[in-house]
Amino acid sequence: MELKQKLKKMIIEELQIEDLTPDAIDDDAPLFGEGLCLDSLDAVELVVQLQVYFGVEIKNLEEGRPALQSINTLTEFVNARLSAQ
Amino acid sequence: MKLSIQGIGAVTPLDDFPDPLFKDLADEPKEGKEKAGLYKVKDTSGVFDFVSKKKLRRVDHFSRLGLLAAGRAIEDTDPKIFSKQNMGVIVATGFGALETTFGFLDSYIEKGDRLASPTHFSNSVHNAAAAHISICYGIQGPNLTVSQFDLSFICALMTAQLWLYERKADAVLVGACDAFCDVLGYCINEFYKEKKCKTYGFAESAVFFIVTRGDQKSRYGYINDISIGSPDNFDMLHDKESLMIFSPSAVEPCCQDFSRFVQKNDRVVLINQLSSPTDCGTTLFKAMDFGMNMLYLKQDMDGCYARFKFVKQ
Numbered sequence: 227m228e229l230k231q232k233l234k235k236m237i238i239e240e241l242q243i244e245d246l247t248p249d250a251i252d253d254d255a256p257l258f259g260e261g262l263c264l265d266s267l268d269a270v271e272l273v274v275q276l277q278v279y280f281g282v283e284i285k286n287l288e289e290g291r292p293a294l295q296s297i298n299t300l301t302e303f304v305n306a307r308l309s310a311q
Numbered sequence: 312m313k314l315s316i317q318g319i320g321a322v323t324p325l326d327d328f329p330d331p332l333f334k335d336l337a338d339e340p341k342e343g344k345e346k347a348g349l350y351k352v353k354d355t356s357g358v359f360d361f362v363s364k365k366k367l368r369r370v371d372h373f374s375r376l377g378l379l380a381a382g383r384a385i386e387d388t389d390p391k392i393f394s395k396q397n398m399g400v401i402v403a404t405g406f407g408a409l410e411t412t413f414g415f416l417d418s419y420i421e422k423g424d425r426l427a428s429p430t431h432f433s434n435s436v437h438n439a440a441a442a443h444i445s446i447c448y449g450i451q452g453p454n455l456t457v458s459q460f461d462l463s464f465i466c467a468l469m470t471a472q473l474w475l476y477e478r479k480a481d482a483v484l485v486g487a488c489d490a491f492c493d494v495l496g497y498c499i500n501e502f503y504k505e506k507k508c509k510t511y512g513f514a515e516s517a518v519f520f521i522v523t524r525g526d527q528k529s530r531y532g533y534i535n536d537i538s539i540g541s542p543d544n545f546d547m548l549h550d551k552e553s554l555m556i557f558s559p560s561a562v563e564p565c566c567q568d569f570s571r572f573v574q575k576n577d578r579v580v581l582i583n584q585l586s587s588p589t590d591c592g593t594t595l596f597k598a599m600d601f602g603m604n605m606l607y608l609k610q611d612m613d614g615c616y617a618r619f620k621f622v623k624q
Contacts, residue, residue: 242368242430267369270429278426 230301232279240275241268253297261296269294282307312476313525313535313622314468317392320383320486321596322357322376323516324350350514351491355379361386362447369430370443373408377440377488378447380517384484385448388521389530392482398521399452399480400445401471403463403487403592407437410492440488452480461558461611463487464591468537468619475524486519487592518592529624531599537619542610553604553620556594595621 234248237257241264255261258269272294273284282304284290293303355375358367361382367375381400415431433439438456445454453474457467464487471483525533591607598605598621605621 240430244364244368263365267429267433274426274429278422 229305230297233297233300233304236275236279237262237272241271251297253301255296257294257296257300276304280304280308281311312472313533314472314475314522314537315525315527315529315533316520316531316599317482317523317527317529318384318386318388318521319519319531319596319599320380320385320387321516321518321593322352322355322380322383323518323593323596324352324514352376352515358382366447369434371408371411371434371439373404373411373488373490374434374440374443376490376515376517377402377486377519378443380486380488380519381444381448381484384486384519384521388482392521392523392527394481395449396451397481398450399471399474399483400441400450400454401457401467401474401483401485402438402441402444402455403457403459403467403485404437404440405458405460405463405489406495407458408435408439409490409495411435411439413492413494444484450484452483459611461609462539462615462617465537465539465609465617465619468534469539471522472537475522482521482523484519484521486517488517489515491515514590514593516593518596520592520595532621532623534595535620535622539615539617542614542616553606554598556591556598556605556607558590558594558607558609591619595619 230253231248234251237243237251238246238248243262251262257272258264264272269290273290276282276284284293289303293300355372358375358379362378367378370378411431412435415428415435418431419427437458438454441454441456444450455467455470457463457470459466467485467487471485474480474483522534525535591609594607595605602623604623607619607621609617611617
């Protein structure tokens with residue numbers, strides 16, 4: 227399974243988003259506010275689950291803000307971190 | 312000061328499983344009754360009638376039980392009495408959100424403190440259900456969760472009485488909520504094997520009442536004589552018309568102790584020892600359903616007594 231699909235599956239399962247399939251998530255849609263409508267508690271959960279699933283750590287707001295914009299930005303961030311390991 | 316019951320709402324598995332205990336309430340007097348089994352609420356999807364699915368995304372089973380019962384109690388109450396500004400919320404729970412708490416502890420043990428689930432933590436606190444109830448139904452009065460195991464519901468009733476007396480609230484949504492989990496089932500089985508309990512059973516449930524000061528006319532009846540005390544000083548006044556409900560604590564063999572309160576020709580029901588701490592709430596609900604006066608007596612694990620009376624009019 228490609229990374230993007232894994233991230234979508236992780237978000238749906240860990241953030242308990244019912245009635246949504248990975249394919250229904252728009253890669254460019256905002257994760258917070260509009261789009262998936264995630265909130266601050268979801269952000270904390272997402273940071274924890276990225277470390278559990280991929281061993282990738284988001285250490286601060288400067289890293290987290292651009293990474294958590296959309297599925298595409300998150301995929302780029304995780305890809306870059308995994309390549310650097 | 313007596314409490315006037317204005318609205319009721321319940322979620323129990325007893326609708327799905329005919330319960331011999333509660334059937335006794337309407338039958339001829341018996342000396343006592345035992346029951347066995349673990350009863351779970353099969354479906355809480357009714358909560359979506361009151362709160363949108365989107366708002367309930369992270370809300371766990373324990374809080375959904377509370378939300379559903381509270382929603383039904385609000386729906387059952389005359390809207391003129393239900394004022395969001397002047398209503399308090401009190402949730403009594405013996406165990407809290409057990410399944411979520413163990414889920415959080417499991418993630419802590421397996422992954423360490425840095426990777427424990429924050430969502431599990433936010434729902435694992437005992438006052439999660441009370442918070443969800445106030446937020447989802449827009450209730451702005453004081454909010455409290457009472458967790459005192461067997462005596463939780465009666466302590467909650469006493470607090471509701473105090474709030475109304477002090478005019479901190481004009482109405483109080485007071486209820487009991489407890490949910491089953493596998494670890495609890497394991498413990499109950501172990502208690503049973505070790506013969507620490509005479510009977511064997513647990514029923515998860517949530518029951519809520521909207522109560523006001525006793526000078527307001529009630530559709531259902533009144534609660535009075537709410538008290539807690541030591542056995543030596545505990546006064547057991549009761550009228551012959553009332554059904555007496557005895558509910559001993561979970562593991563202590565305290566059934567015999569109740570016998571000193573029983574007089575000839577009393578109508579008595581003995582509740583299963585390992586029922587949920589919410590049993591007094593569900594029993595009150597059923598007594599109201601059957602339209603009977605009731606004296607409810609609870610004994611906790613330390614031997615402390617608590618009681619309240621339900622009077623139809």
